[in-house]
Amino acid sequence: MIYSPELFEEAQAIIDARRLDAESARAMRDRAFDAEEPEYRRWKQQRAAAAQNIVKALGMKTKEEAKAYLEKLRDENLTAQDEIRKLLAKHDLPADYLEVHYTCPKCGDTGSVETSVCDCKIGVLRELAFREAAKKSPLRFCAFEDFDLKYYSDDYNDKYGCSPRERMRQILTVCEQYARDFDPRSENLFMVGATGLGKTHLSLAIAGEVIKKGYNVLYNSAQNLFTELQKEYFGKPEGRGQYESLVLECDLLVIDDLGVEFSTQFTRAALYNIINTRLNTRRPTIISSNLQLDEIQQAYSPRISSRLIGDFLQLRFIGADVRQQKLGG
Template sequence: MGYAKQVYLEAEATLNRRHNDAVRHAQQKLDAFYAVCPEAEAVRRRIASTASQAAKAVLRGTDVRASLETLKAENLEAQRRFSELLATHGLTRADIEPQYHCAKCEDTGYVDGRMCSCHRALLRQIAYENLNRISPLTLSTFEDFSLEYYSDAPVDGRRSDREQMRYILDYCKRYAETFSAKSGNLFFTGATGLGKTHLSLAIASAAIDKGFGVVYGTAQNFAIALERERFARSEETSGDTLELLNDCDLLILDDLGMEISSSYITAMIYNVIDTRIMLAKPTIISTNLSMQELEKRYNERFVSRVLGFYDRMPFRGKDIRAKRKFGRH
């Protein structure tokens, strides 16, 4: 997937920093070693000089075999002595060699001219961070989700609010525990303040802990970003949000229906939801709107997609934020 230019620049800077830090750190260790063991520096020079003489002997082509044998023996002896000196000082080769963040590409970001997996992971991480900066992913857990705020009085012969919420809480916990790139979609409905965002974020933290790329935001945040990119023609900002929304492992679209209403945004949101259904990528949507209101705001096709491909979780109860504020339980 493509990222904004800024994301590539940030990744490049991070790789450079990692590489230079590893090299500098190794050089410092080596200098410290030479300071206490001057012989080691002389031996290291002998290793380098026997290696370069061997190369020259091959180029000259005269008496190659005899010269090479001698040089090879000298080189191996010097290497043996160097290891010995290291051991005497309680060191190993790893202590004086650069310890790269990624051994495959030695923090250059490329292996055999192809982008290394660490580089791709870094680009993704930076892109997620940039997007989540708009809507900070505050940590919520299942443990601090309290059922005591929900009434246990039966409602018209149906299960009580608390029972309903216990069912949803358990469902979400299971969803988080077993989360994978092929998990299903969830649709949280219900009034404001019933814990929809809380449970979305608890699932998000669990998925992030498992190493998945999670994008969380309110529909309004995404709408603003999409609108901005629509009119920004500069390379720096174009195209980022839509790609991330389509491509991330888990998308959490909070407060659907509260975004600025425009045919462009509505089309984009429908597009993202549809694309993710086709790619079988998990999405969690929450909304305060009823199905009828959603149908009015988007369209019938949208609602039927959601009904067909999402597990609906109807949150119930009274606004728990208000209850918390006034100390009623």
């Protein structure tokens, strides 16, 4: 994943704030315990003196003398630690009560371990990058409960071997289960059908549920997605590829309304790269489109339509435009 320098700075500021919080919380616990337990100060001072006096060993005449002195300091330090632990136990406090409780004990909330970036900082960077990406396409909230089957005819349709309502009930169930059981190995969905049959509603409902489970979801219309990718591709070099990395690496990618945008060499290459990379890394994608597969093959390429046939569960939406029905009362 590639991040812009601004994002690195922002992540470091968050981690620095965590460290300062952890340290001040420790200082507050120390003061509170000091006020509550009169014996504590004595042992704390002994422990501090033992640490400070180590340097004195350097000025000693013989090695033996220094060694004996250091052993005495070590014993004093251990005794002090032991006594403090006993005092904590007396007050029913955990043994690490007076230590700093870092969010990330691995790096002590510094963001780096030796010379490399700590995993916690990578996590913060990811989180920030997703938040930034989500701002580009704010999610409208849609619930499964608001998906109304009454707008789909109950009349048996010979062509489909069921009524539109029956088909849409099945699709609704598939989508609810998908959202409920989502994990980063879930399958890919291809929602296909005419405008106004609820594809956007159901894909938004899935996205909303999956976000609630704590996964990173990127939702965008095909048109906006390609515009963002293009801006980034031809834009400033710093942070180039950041949005693209999120598109490729998010836990769930939802591309809404594929086929509305103007198909160019750039969009064809970008779409193929997205689908193919996510298939290879086994990350689920949901694509919705008004175009049938043969039309996608024409607008994009046979490579893309064959991926959609072979690697996506097809959900074929049928019925009459719900938005038109609602407008007509």
